[in-house]
Amino acid sequence: MRTLIVVPARYASTRYPGKPLVELTGPDGEKRTLIRRSWEAATQVDGADRVVVATDDDRIADHVRGFGGEVIMTSEACENGTARCADALNALGEQADIIVNLQGDAPLTPPWFVEALIDAMKADPGLAVTTPVLRCDAAALSGFLEDRREGRVGGTTAVFAADRTALYFSKEVIPYTGKTLTDSDDIPVFHHVGVYAYRPDALARYITFPTGLLEKWEGLEQLRFMENGIPVTCVEVEARGREFWELNNPVDVARIEAILTKQGL
Template sequence: MKTVILIPARYASTRYLGKPLVALDQPDGTRKTLIEMTWDVARQVNGVDAVFVATDDDRIADAARAFGADVIMTAEACENGTARCADALTRAGIEADLIVNLQGDAPLTPAWFLEDLIAAMQDDPSAQVATPVLQCDAQTYAMFVEDRQAGRVGGTTAVFNTKGHALYFSKEVIPYIDPGKVPDTDIPVFHHVGVYAYRPAALAQYTTFPEGTLETREGLEQLRFLENGMTVACVIVDAKGRVFWELNNPEDKPRIEKALRDMT
């Protein structure tokens, strides 16, 4: 199965302008941009045939080429990462059996998250789209609640049925848990990891659908698949004791830098 990783990156993030070029302190005293850290993750994934940064911004393209990345320039009009991946695939004429979208705001994503996702798609030929979910530990759940209480979006949560098929994704913390009844372990909240695997046909079909009401309200591109009756498989992954968090807001930068130090 030929597999390609695309890293969609845009400069004009509404929550964090220029986010892909934000530099984070590394445990060894150096600094790396978010886009380079994401590239490093992608290059560690086994069983991948090629990795590309997909962007419409020359600043991001120049930075990516400087650290050795292959870049595909896309249209400015791409409204989200999935649409940018579809545009990149068409413009570059890439032929692949599986396209993985590794969004460039999650430098703590372990390579095995992507490997588990690819394996799940290989094991289930009927799956059109798949995305990883991670059960929240007490620390992550507390950060979700803290962000929402402060009026920030800290991440996305997912709920799915007994077959592992997504029911909904939200920037709210779902399902609701009574604050007085939060368990110490096995918290029933799943953090959506910003990675997707698509069959080429599903990715192409996505671009034919209009933006839906739920997608518009939540600002979550994956809801377009659900609103149009497509199945999105949620693949439960194991963090193996590592903290996972995305860079969504400036407040997340010290959280991620601390997590990087704790990994050493």
């Protein structure tokens, strides 16, 4: 099966304009942009046949070409990363059995998170869309709750059925626990990792659907699949000692830099 990884990136982020070009300092003191670190994360994935950055912004495109990445220019009308992946696939004009969306704000994504999605899709041809979920430890849950207390829109949580079909995704912390939990508890909160693997037909159908009400209010693109009857399958992944966080807000820069330094990435 041919697998294409698309790293969508846009300059005009509502919460953080210019985010892809924000510099992050690693353990060696070297500054690399968010989009470069995300592209590097994508190139570490085993089983990927091609990695491209999809953007509508010349500043991002020129920067990516400057460090040796491949760029595909997409429409300014793409309202989210999934739509940008669909546009990129059409623009590339190539066949792919699995299209992976590794979002340009997730440089801490371990390769095995993505490989788990690819493996799941290869093992079950019936899966239309897959996405990773990571069980929160006490520290991660505390980070989620702190963001909500401070009025920040941070990471996303997911709940799913016994067969791993997603029931809902939210920027609120779900399910409600009602008490402080420790690592000795069986914490029921799962961090949704912003990576997706799609079948081409699911991706093609996605862009024919209007924006759904849940998608609009939550600001979560994957809900459009669910609102139109296309199941999203959650694939549980393990951290293996790695910390994961996306760059959602300016305050996340220091958090991600600390993780890069701590883990020597």
